[in-house]
Amino acid sequence: MGKNSIKTYSTETFRHKFMKPEQELDTILKSDYGKFFIVRVEEMIQLIKLPVPPTRATTHSLIYLTEGEAIMTIGSETFTMYKDECLFVPAGQIFSFSNADVNKGYLCNFHNDFFVGKFGKKDLLKDFEFLTVWGNCHVALDSRTSYYVGHLLQRILEDYAANGLKHTNIIQPYFIAALCEIARVYQPLSSNKKDQSVKIANKFKELLFSKIKTIHLVNEYASLLNITPNHLNKVVKRITGKSPAKWINEILVMEAKVLLYQTDIPIREVAAEIGIFDQSYFSRLFKKYEGVTPLQFRKMIEIS
Structure with missing residues (x-):
């Protein structure tokens, strides 16, 4: 072809x-x-x-x-x-x-x-x-x-x-x-597409999808955007309604859910794959957002 x-x-x-x-x-x-x-x-x-x-x-x-x-x-x-x-x-x-x-x-x-x-x-x-x-x-x-x-x-x-x-x-x-x-x-999420804050928030979300497995800290994303962590926090919260930290955690959990569904690798390897090397912390983070542990989530998938 x-x-x-x-x-x-x-x-x-x-x-x-x-x-x-x-x-x-x-x-x-x-x-x-x-x-x-x-x-x-x-x-x-x-x-x-x-x-x-x-x-x-x-x-x-x-x-x-x-x-x-x-x-x-x-x-x-x-x-x-x-x-x-x-x-x-x-x-x-x-x-x-x-x-x-x-x-x-x-x-x-x-x-x-x-x-x-x-x-x-x-x-x-x-x-x-x-x-x-x-x-x-x-x-x-x-x-x-x-x-x-x-x-x-x-x-x-x-x-x-x-x-x-x-x-x-x-x-x-x-x-x-x-x-x-x-x-x-089409109606954008923000009414002012040219607003500098909107551009920062959009760039932050774009970076998340490319860097999430290696960068988990707000200050590191702020550095990539050449702004202070405080400014990034204010901008992202105002434009999206969620803090940068919450965005990071939610996407980490989503990435983990994909791996738990699509692979049968051990939980510790799932955590390592998304850049978390403390399995107990990973389990706590996952349960905070999903209400179940990674192991329980995987069993739920197997049952369904």
């Missing part, structure tokens, strides 16, 4: 491959299907094994509902979405959900490389803040925008189900148009 060649499959082939037996969702998303696919939400829920424990997204996902509701945890926050709303899971983010909610809509999974081609380029991603780990991943659409997005996704699904990505020159611009429609009504 060429450098920008993306392998995919029709909806029917996708359903046949994964319907029996049920698959772990991360198995699907890390396969070739993770390059690009679109499927109806009501069909996707039949393909996966529930509950879906904390799982790291390796590509971007978009969920758009036309009926019903859905509950999903993205990062450390739990969202409930309804008709005419979108949820994005940016690449690198951790997500989970447990219920087979009654709903209809579309789920699209896509790699950054999908934007590279005749009608797109990676620079286009800068226009889509909802695809960043610090952006607002929950977007409510007005009726007009929802109408356009629904029709665009339906058009993509029809061509994709029949031809895969044979007609990329049709699918890519339609998909870019759908994201542009969503971006038009």
Whole structure:
């Protein structure tokens, strides 16, 4: 395959491959299907094994509902979405959900490389803040925008189900148009995107996702941002509602949950993998945020 060649499959082939037996969702998303696919939400829920424990997204996902509701945890926050709303899971983010909610809509999974081609380029991603780990991943659409997005996704699904990505020159611009429609009504987490404090808070969250396994101290993040720890504390608490220390601890616990689910390595190695070398401290930290010890959490996963 060429450098920008993306392998995919029709909806029917996708359903046949994964319907029996049920698959772990991360198995699907890390396969070739993770390059690009679109499927109806009501069909996707039949393909996966529930509950879906904390799982790291390796590509971007978009969920758009036309009926019903859905509950999903993205990062450390739990969202409930309804008709005419979108949820994005940016690449690198951790997500989970447990219920087979009654709903209809579309789920699209896509790699950054999908934007590279005749009608797109990676620079286009800068226009889509909802695809960043610090952006607002929950977007409510007005009726007009929802109408356009629904029709665009339906058009993509029809061509994709029949031809895969044979007609990329049709699918890519339609998909870019759908994201542009969503971006038009997107509301950032802060009303003033140019505010220096917002930039600091966003950069802090971005650093967390790249440095969390090696840097756990607020003063070290402050140093990377060339500001004082006190200033970082004030800014992050004002913009996000949580202190930098709480952000650090929550993401450490999320990273641990992914390892507890996806591996069978001993608890002490899970702790070491995220940069904590005192197992008793790790267990206390984990129980503080999850209400159970790491060992109890792992047993709960095995039972489910």
